[in-house]
Amino acid sequence: MSDPLTEVVGLLKPSAALSKQVVAAGAWRVRRTEVGQPFYCVVLDGSALLEAQDQPPLLLERGDFVLLPAAQQFTMSSVSPEPLEDSDPAHFVLRDGLLHVGDPQATPNAQTLLGYCAFGSPDARLLVSLLPQQVHVRDQPRLATLVALVRDESRAQRPAREVILARLLEVLLIEALRASADTGASPGLLRGLADPRLAQALRGLHAAPGHPWSVTELARTAALSRSAFFERFQRAVGVAPMEYLLSWRMALARDLLRHQGLGVAEVAQRVGYSSASTFTVAFTRHVGQPPARYARDTAHAA
Structure with a gap:
């Protein structure tokens, strides 16, 4: 994991x-x-x-x-x-x-x-x-x-x-x-990892960010009902499960575009998008510019 x-x-x-x-x-x-x-x-x-x-x-x-x-x-x-x-x-x-x-x-x-x-x-x-x-x-x-x-x-x-x-x-x-993971930390990744049930879901999510995760499947990984998992995750981590997954996918995508020299389609596949166009829409909304332009700009800045 x-x-x-x-x-x-x-x-x-x-x-x-x-x-x-x-x-x-x-x-x-x-x-x-x-x-x-x-x-x-x-x-x-x-x-x-x-x-x-x-x-x-x-x-x-x-x-x-x-x-x-x-x-x-x-x-x-x-x-x-x-x-x-x-x-x-x-x-x-x-x-x-x-x-x-x-x-x-x-x-x-x-x-x-x-x-x-x-x-x-x-x-x-x-x-x-x-x-x-x-x-x-x-x-x-x-x-x-x-x-x-x-x-x-x-x-x-x-x-x-x-x-x-x-x-x-x-x-x-x-x-x-x-x-400090087992202390009364404020909401975030540490509190999520300190919860054995949520830790299972978080490790699975990080191990396979390109997998088509759903709240139901993550809840099953954590051995919790869907509603119990959603509430417990949001309380501990501070964001909803799909919001956390989106943020992590975008961080990985930006890193791949900056350092790996991969095309937009390959990056999209690695972070869980079925097509380059769907990924481009999500990336642009999250980052503020299309992935191809982001890759060019960061390459020039380097």
Whole structure:
């Protein structure tokens, strides 16, 4: 059976963008307003409070890992003493290769490794929508080991550094996502995979995206009635089964058109359309331009 999570992360094409180690002391608060960048943080020592947009405040403690697949606005602050107003990044001090924030005379109350990934796929927004808005993992030594490797590689200037970082971040992302699959994640692919019945249907769908799936057949795969499956899938994944299938087929089609050099008819067949014309109509409605033009434009952009 296919592994949906690995396929989604593989199409996202994560790469290294920024990684830094921050030491905070006293009362402090840092606010960031981003443009959909995937942000991650691991607490190496102490504790901090994370407040992400549309999410309840989250207390981060030593060993915790948090991922915001599409960070928009968030703050990190001291837990105690009461945080001050937002700190000006210009007041950060670089010392011993670390960024320092807060009271330079106070004992540090948090040490974190944080950074941003970049998703290379033009479908990143679509694919990220399948993931939870916030991933929080606690007490996972494997993640700590991976983060240590990322930190070491990001500081070194070894040959093939960017390639190694990209691979490490991809593994880190998959490890964080699968470690949180059985938690109370927000609706998305992870919650679907955490449900054994829905996981069967999702794996079947990803293993054979070109198969003429129906809700009835997917329900049978999940050993549920049609109505129970539909309601359970929409509640867990956040979209209806056929909407999820359409989104996944279009993501695959765009990837095939960009990288495989296949004709429209062959791509249509691979993603489950009986004719090139039917596929062209669906693709144009979903993407905003016909597949042949999309293939030409992306080839020129490359």
